[in-house]
Amino acid sequence: MAGSNDNDGAALDGTTRRARIILVAGQSSQRTREVLDTLRGFTNVIWPPSLEAALAQAGSNDVACLVIADDLREESIDEFLQEARELQRNLPIFVITDPDDVAEAVSAMRHGATAVIEIPPSYAALREEVARAIQ
Amino acid sequence: MKDLPQIVYVVDDDDAVRDSLRLLLKSANIACEVHGAAQEFLSGYDPVQPGCLVLDVRMPGMSGLEMQQELNLRGATIPVIFITGHGDIPMAVEAMQHGAFDFLQKPFRDQELLDRVQRALIRDTENRARLRHTDRIRERLATLSPREREVLDLVTQGKANKMVAGDLGVSQRTVEIHRAHVMQKMEAGSLAELVRMMMAVAPHR
Amino acid sequence: MRDMGGPTSDVLALLDATFDAVVIMDDRGRISAFNRSAEEMFGYRAADALGRNVSMLMTSADRMAHDDHLRRYLGGGEPHILGKGRDVRVRHRDGSEFSVFLSVGRIPNSNPPQFVGYLHDNTLRRKALATLERERQLNRLYLDLAQVMLVATNRAGAVQLVNQRALRVLRVDAAQIIDSSWVDGCVAPEDRGVARNSFRALLMSGSDEPQSCEYHVRASDGEDRFITWRGVALRDANNVATGVMLSGEDITDQRRAETEAHRALERMNNVSRLATMGEMAAGISHELNQPLAAIANYAQACARLLRMPSADMPEISGALEQISGQALRAGEIIRRIRSLVRNEDVRRESQDINDLIREVHTLLASDARVHDGRLELDLAPVLPRVTVDGVQIQQVLMNLVHNAFEAQGTDAARSELARIGNNGAAFEVRIATRPTDAGDVEVSVSDLGPGLAGEVEQKIFEPFFTTKQTGTGLGLAISRSIIKAHDARLGYRANQPHGACFYFVLPAHTEMPR
Numbered sequence: 134m135a136g137s138n139d140n141d142g143a144a145l146d147g148t149t150r151r152a153r154i155i156l157v158a159g160q161s162s163q164r165t166r167e168v169l170d171t172l173r174g175f176t177n178v179i180w181p182p183s184l185e186a187a188l189a190q191a192g193s194n195d196v197a198c199l200v201i202a203d204d205l206r207e208e209s210i211d212e213f214l215q216e217a218r219e220l221q222r223n224l225p226i227f228v229i230t231d232p233d234d235v236a237e238a239v240s241a242m243r244h245g246a247t248a249v250i251e252i253p254p255s256y257a258a259l260r261e262e263v264a265r266a267i268q
Numbered sequence: 269m270k271d272l273p274q275i276v277y278v279v280d281d282d283d284a285v286r287d288s289l290r291l292l293l294k295s296a297n298i299a300c301e302v303h304g305a306a307q308e309f310l311s312g313y314d315p316v317q318p319g320c321l322v323l324d325v326r327m328p329g330m331s332g333l334e335m336q337q338e339l340n341l342r343g344a345t346i347p348v349i350f351i352t353g354h355g356d357i358p359m360a361v362e363a364m365q366h367g368a369f370d371f372l373q374k375p376f377r378d379q380e381l382l383d384r385v386q387r388a389l390i391r392d393t394e395n396r397a398r399l400r401h402t403d404r405i406r407e408r409l410a411t412l413s414p415r416e417r418e419v420l421d422l423v424t425q426g427k428a429n430k431m432v433a434g435d436l437g438v439s440q441r442t443v444e445i446h447r448a449h450v451m452q453k454m455e456a457g458s459l460a461e462l463v464r465m466m467m468a469v470a471p472h473r
Numbered sequence: 474m475r476d477m478g479g480p481t482s483d484v485l486a487l488l489d490a491t492f493d494a495v496v497i498m499d500d501r502g503r504i505s506a507f508n509r510s511a512e513e514m515f516g517y518r519a520a521d522a523l524g525r526n527v528s529m530l531m532t533s534a535d536r537m538a539h540d541d542h543l544r545r546y547l548g549g550g551e552p553h554i555l556g557k558g559r560d561v562r563v564r565h566r567d568g569s570e571f572s573v574f575l576s577v578g579r580i581p582n583s584n585p586p587q588f589v590g591y592l593h594d595n596t597l598r599r600k601a602l603a604t605l606e607r608e609r610q611l612n613r614l615y616l617d618l619a620q621v622m623l624v625a626t627n628r629a630g631a632v633q634l635v636n637q638r639a640l641r642v643l644r645v646d647a648a649q650i651i652d653s654s655w656v657d658g659c660v661a662p663e664d665r666g667v668a669r670n671s672f673r674a675l676l677m678s679g680s681d682e683p684q685s686c687e688y689h690v691r692a693s694d695g696e697d698r699f700i701t702w703r704g705v706a707l708r709d710a711n712n713v714a715t716g717v718m719l720s721g722e723d724i725t726d727q728r729r730a731e732t733e734a735h736r737a738l739e740r741m742n743n744v745s746r747l748a749t750m751g752e753m754a755a756g757i758s759h760e761l762n763q764p765l766a767a768i769a770n771y772a773q774a775c776a777r778l779l780r781m782p783s784a785d786m787p788e789i790s791g792a793l794e795q796i797s798g799q800a801l802r803a804g805e806i807i808r809r810i811r812s813l814v815r816n817e818d819v820r821r822e823s824q825d826i827n828d829l830i831r832e833v834h835t836l837l838a839s840d841a842r843v844h845d846g847r848l849e850l851d852l853a854p855v856l857p858r859v860t861v862d863g864v865q866i867q868q869v870l871m872n873l874v875h876n877a878f879e880a881q882g883t884d885a886a887r888s889e890l891a892r893i894g895n896n897g898a899a900f901e902v903r904i905a906t907r908p909t910d911a912g913d914v915e916v917s918v919s920d921l922g923p924g925l926a927g928e929v930e931q932k933i934f935e936p937f938f939t940t941k942q943t944g945t946g947l948g949l950a951i952s953r954s955i956i957k958a959h960d961a962r963l964g965y966r967a968n969q970p971h972g973a974c975f976y977f978v979l980p981a982h983t984e985m986p987r
Contacts (some may be wrong), residue, residue, distance in 0.1 A: 214280065235371065235373055236373075237366060238361060239370060239371040243370070248361055248365070280766070284795060284799050286764050287767075288771045288795065291778075291792055292770045292771075294788070295774040295775075295777035296777060327842075331845065352759075353760070353762035354759035354843060374765065375762060376766070377773070378769070378770065424852070
């Protein structure tokens, strides 16, 4: 398809997506703040205030990727992850974990994460994944 | 084939770990077969054998990840549980991205392993059932004539018979007849069921 | 000698035989005897001297004094000129003046009184004394200018002589230590035994070869200085030792610097060792997790088996044996790691290098596995033993092997290997031992990686040079210094057909340690 670099660029599954929004989900916590801090160089970073708002955003075509920084107040990372995955089969979803928490990482992968990133220390890896997703 | 009992395959180069896993599975009344190297397992593996794999990541010669890729190439769907004495998140993520079913760090609690083995065995059963199901759908698809196939595709896209007639340049009556044959050959009770069948065999990411 | 009514001819003959000049005069100072030596001394023939006043022999200053003395003596005063000898200046016939040593005596039972004067030519003696004094002063200068401490003692060990430098180091005045015991007064208490032994050895040795030893002296303010001494025995004419002469250099600061440097090297050593161990942490945790996993599995399996109606005894007892075996396996790994990170004093012992290699093989193999590589051992079956600090040699091996795996795993290395045409071969590192022709032991660590590029090969042993992103750059420098301390050299050569090889040759163990 033509014009893959402009607003009407085609996504992998053929749907047209103005995929610019970086969606960050997670309760107000230090880890979420660290994630938002790390993504400060990017434009269009949205951090919805509630579960409903987050899910609403996750379903839209404007979202380039979803970063789940922490549990939501209402439910766990894995639960939210599963719901988001059902809304969007092909959305890149990155889950943030504490370092060396392999069990949490594996669980996130089983529930549909695209990749798991340890914060700290992998701030650069997070930025790389997000940059790749918004291309 | 569904009458074959499930076997848990353990592949780990460390003698003590391998033997202790054998005993653990035996104590849980789970049938198992142990191997000390990837090649040893691969040379004797028959994909019709139901079960799951408990696989060490780092082994001399062919590693666990390499063996998983080899299985992918062969189109095997046996669920793989990776175990490792030195694991980190990047390794776990890579294994999962390549289709691993689960990933455990040594040492682990027996219940942890056994739970995951049980889940993997269930997944294997589901996989095989789905495979048989799609195999059957494909078998039935193969009995359709080219025209019937065309009708099927257009109808499952949601088009009304009139539109289909227009697309194919035939009469609506013809379409209705083809459609009836398709429903019969595919053993579908409704359009919705037909759509589900097509989705089941369609390639999806 | 002609007389004029003076001494008898026998006496005169005697007088002629003496070396000293003899002049006899009467109570008016007239010369009545003038012997041969006097003739030679003053340049007058006796005939010309006899009858004349003795003052002709004196310088003008003395002449007047002499008359006074004589008058006073004759007048019953004190005999100023009698008895004691003194230096006087006299006059030669040719007018030149010189010094003599004069003693005058009254001839007993002579009436009127006659006096005899003995004149001793002390020019030589004076010259000798002067020379001696000059020499002494020069020696004093030498002693005091010298940068070394100089101390001389007598047989009993009492200080007889000490130079400025020594006094400065000891912070005393000469008076405070002259005639006191050197050892008890100046040597630091814990070194007195050494000092006494060396003193005795010097006195008893038959040779004049200087002997060396080292010990601390204690200054007056309590500070100890470390001195390296050279000593000789002082001997008299019969070659009997009369004392000892010591020359010492204060090497306290040098010693301190050496100790500090040694400690700094030890610290760097430890840092590097810990850093290597840290880099190998992945392998280590892998090694420990294996036996732990086996133990957990076996124990939990036994628990389940015991809950069954008929317990499978052979399996259970087999499992229990395995559990203890695996626990020991884990303990062995931990022990090995502990010994590798412990700060131990250097201990050189006779070892079999192959055993040392086998001891760390498990750890090195797991490091290999973590790098998706393979470790091969190519150990000569028969090797002479070597005298080494086992832990340090193992540290060198760990460093070399770990480096080899790290080097092969980089992207640059992989592309270089692809360029050479060696794709996808498992990374192999080989440790080999073999005896050399000279009977020593060569140890080499080689790989089939890309090898070292020319300019890297020059710098590879430099401290802080590293090609790794997170390397300290110390590992090879420290490995080299460890091997150097073992009288060997850590070298590099290219491996065939490609790759790197680091090697060192250890001298075979000899019965007498160095």
